[in-house]
Amino acid sequence: MTHAEVLAVIQAALSQRPAGQKVLVSAHEAAEIKILDYIEQVIAGIPVLTEGQVNTIAGVQSNLSWANAFPNSRYTFTINGFDATGAPVEINLIDKYPGYITIKTFVASTVHAIAISHNQFI
Secondary structure, eight states: OOHHHHHHHHHHHHTSSOTTOOOOHHHHHHHHHHHHHHHHHHHHTOOOEEEEEEEEOTTOOEEEEOSSOOSSSOEEEEEEEEOTTSOBOOEEEEEEOSSEEEEEESSOEEEEEEEEETTTTO
């Protein structure tokens, strides 16, 4: 959970409603719960990870999409790939985006990755 996600819930409850309509109790409760969950996450220091997987074709660029996109490209990831026999493969990073990374392998493989944002609590 990120600061942006919490802010979106708060804004939806307080300011993204028809003019003249009061804040709904259910929307206010949802915002409060989101705030408390965020605080608990920060206090616990538990990193929020996302993951991705892609099957590659030898010599062809592939996009490994994250299960949840990041708000920007400020994240770190660990990536591993294995061919059909289970041997590790060399993976070349081509580019990095909030929703995916572009990679290339020299053999057909399955590539797995786990990533964490540099600014997940900001």
